[in-house]
Amino acid sequence: MEVLKEKVEEEEAAEREDAAERGEKMAKPPPPETRKEETPMTQEMLRDLEKKLSDIEIAIPDMIVTKDTKVTVDTSMLPASYQSNTPKEEHLLQVAVNFSCQYSHLCPDRVPLFLYPLNECEVPKFVSTTIRPTLMPYTELYNWDSCAQFVADFLSMEPLADPLKPPTHLYSPTTVLKYQRGNCFDFSTLLCSMLIGAGYDAYCVNGYGSQDLCFMDLTREVCPLTMKSKTKVQRKQVAPPKKYAVKPPRDLTSRYEQDQERKKQEKIKAEEEKRLKEEEERLQEAENAKPDPLYGLRVHSWVLVLSGKREVPESFFIDPLTARSYSTQDDHFLGIESLWNHKNYWVNMQDCWNCCKDLVFDLGDPVRWEYLLLGTDKPHLSILDDDDDNLVDDDDVENLGKEDEDKGFDMPHSWVDPIEISPEAFETRCPNGMKVIHYKRAKLEKWAPYLNSNGLMSRLSTYEDLECTKLLEMKEWYQNREDMLELRHIHKDTGLIIDYFKPGHPQALRVHSYRSMQPENDRVMEFYEKARVDGLIKREETPKSMTEHYQGRPDFLAYRHVTYGARVKKVMLSSAESNPRPMMKITERFFRNPAKPADEDVEERGFLISEERIQLRYHCREDHITASRREFLRRTEVDSKGNKIIMTPDMCLSYEVEPMEHTKKLLYQYEAMMQLKEQEKLSRHQAWESELEVLEILKLLEEEEEAHTLKISIYDTKRNEKSREYREAMERVMHEEHLRQVEAQLDYLAPFLAQLPPGEKLTRWQAIRLKDECLMDFKQRLIDKANLIQARFEQETQELQKKQQWYQENQVTLTTEDEDLYLSYCSQAMFRIRILEQRLNRHKELAPLKYLALEEKLYKDPRLVEHLKVYS
DSSP states (O other), X not given: OHHHHHHHHHHHHHHHHHHHHHHHHSOOOOOGGGSOOOOOXXXXXXXXXXXXXHHOOOOOOSOOOOHHHHOOOOGGGSOHHHHSOXXXXXXXXXXXXXXHHHHHHHOTTSOOOOOOOBOTTSOBOOHHHHOOOOOOSOGGGSSHHHHHHHHHHHSEEOOOSSTTSOOSBOOOHHHHHHHTEEXXXXXXXXXXXXXXXXXXOEEEEEEEEOHHHHTTOBTTSOOGGGOOOOOOOOOOOOOOOOTTOOOOOOOOSOHHHHHHHHHHHHHHHHHHHHXXXXXXXXXXXXXXXXXXXXXTTOEEEEEEEOSSGGGOOXXXXXXXXXXXXXXXXXXXXXXXXXXXXXSOEEEEOSOOTTTTTTOOOOTTOTTTEEEXXXXXXXXXXXXXXXXXXXXXOHHXXXXXXXXXXXXXXXXXXXXXXXXXXXXXXXXXXXXXXXXXXXXTTEEEEEEOTTTSTTOEEEEEEEESSTTSOSEEEEEEEEOSBTTOEEEEEEETTTOOEEEEEOTTOTTXXXXXXXXXXXXXXXXXXXXXXXXXXXXXXXXXXXXXXEEEEEOSOTTOEEEEEEEEOOOSSOXXXXXXXXXXXXXXEEEEEEOOOTTSOTTTSEEEEEEETTTTEEEEEEOOOTTOSSOOEEEEEOOOSBOTTSOBOOOOGGGEEEEOSSOOSGGGSHHHHHHHHHHHHHHHHHHHHHHHHHHHHHHHHHHHHHHHHHHOOBOOOXXXXXXXXXXXXXXXXXXXXXXXXXXXXXXXXXXXXXXXXXXXXXXXXXXXXXXXXXXXXXXXXXXXXHHHHHHHHHHHHHHHHHHHHXXXXXXXXXXXXXXXXXXXXXXXXXXXHHHHHHHHHHHHHHHHHHHHHHHHHHHHHHHHOTTTTTTSTTTO
């Protein structure tokens, strides 16, 4: 460090010599006697000057935000490390000044380095010491993406005072967290501190960015929430043609007509593509912003994460303002001046003519990155070649090592207090609990938990135009709702609403798609099949039908479709129970039951109620191409004369792949038809129960939407009222118990014993006098307390009477608000009067008992018991 000091002194002496030479070359002012006499200003000259000055127009910039006026920081409570520098920090500042002078001398065309800005206490601090690596106690802040998102949500961005220069002040991360405001350098410092604490190889970067990047303008960026994940299209495997397959019929359509139709379709397609292309070009022109006059000059700060640590495969940039990650080749980043972490400072010596695309982030290369301190954990490139190894002897190696030891200087520890984020601040996230982000044709709104009474956490609005005036759809995310509602997707063009629920809904509802909450309308309900006993997966309802899908049922039911007829009466919420819709047809399908033969295992069953028919289709065998069918003509069991109808062959029509003798018997057919009748009753009953369940779910959803009560964890002691009331009750009981213990430990004779000489033994006469004085004093206190309660009671009564008299006098002219205030006052006054009356009555009842209890204690007191035995 002595060498550095000598260099600094030599440079200062050279600067003084240069200043002296420049002073000699300057023209000396003329002597006083040779100066021209100044002419006095006349009134006309003053008026002309005033007129000229009034014509001058000064262009005031739109917005100038300085660091001093941005946040008013209370520095009185800050620690000493914020308000002064340690000797090691002063030494570091001298090294930084020397480094800056050498850099300006060697690179005069480069801008000054951002090395030691002022902190909130107007004290210069080196930028590396402002970084405080901290591992947050929240598991959500262990990865880089969640850390960046927290910083972007928690802070409010303020643009730089001068977009062409770095800020003059750099606040500590603790102050930035406290006031939740800062510029891009404050964002980067905080994010870098959290990332280094989490184990990442992160660096703050001072460079140049695009206008959108500097102003956090995302209006030309697509919202990540609107991007659809790419699904792999699986090609259908075409089965190879069979050797003995039936040849398709010959195509007899006209090829000329086909060609004409193809040309027509191609023409229509070309016109449509041309129209879409013109529309896309028009929208692209509207999206393209005007050229930035300060392109490549706007100063910006972001975070660089190098590969290696935390299994990062490739280096990348993080914009702390938006929490978005970018490749090091991205066009938004136009150049880098320097970067730093908590250990060292590096200056970029590479050319940024092609933005950051050609930069090599090998910080151990001194040709590309000039470092400030020798003490760095980055590997250095070997300057000597293999052929030059023999030129260095042992003495030179020893001297070189000693020289490095002398020049080595470790970075001082950070002057910033440990970064702490309270659970309340971590939960609230956004400033004032709300934040709005505008994207391309989209707007994202965020809220803190429990800020909205309905549990709304975020809302994404998608628009059709760039001006965001025509709303297309809206997505709302919820948390902590009793009805387990997680997401609501609203399509404004079609009116379709899709609600998504988390597991735990009373009806195991997973998805609900609807346009109206009124019953017997188009809707689709999807359920968690494992949470339902009946295995219902999906229910589709229209005004004329209802379709249900099942899975995992013991009866192998997979599908039920019910077709309804017209209702006679008007539709009401309880129509399914009092006036059910007439069922016209019920179709049921079943999975394959391996315990039954295929010819006896029903695949589809249809109850044509209006036509009084039952249709059956059985499963097809693996070695067959057709399946057996059977149809029953369902008739009444008795005719018009009351005679019982006997089963006839024409009541059962069947097609069997392999006919059997027992299936042709009338007894078998009769038993099958009787069994199908019972199953038809059961199916109709289940369909009716499904209608009732739909009404019950709709009623439950409406009640939950009106109440929208939120769940509160038992560990949330601030919001959980039951837990808070129980805790307060326990504390109150403990406090009362403590007061009783303290009261029991009080010495009621202490004030009276203090009047006697210390160490003197009590006489009988003194003991009697102590007892009488103690009882008289206690009696007087009881009387005073009764008088005080009585006085307050009378005062409240008089004030109430005055208020009632005032009301009687001004009753005609009073407004509704005045009457409400009067009634409220009377209610509160009567409450106070009743309380005082109860306290007075209770005091009158307990006062004699307290007096007798004290008298008994005095007679039993060990200090008076020997002298008061005669009186007891």
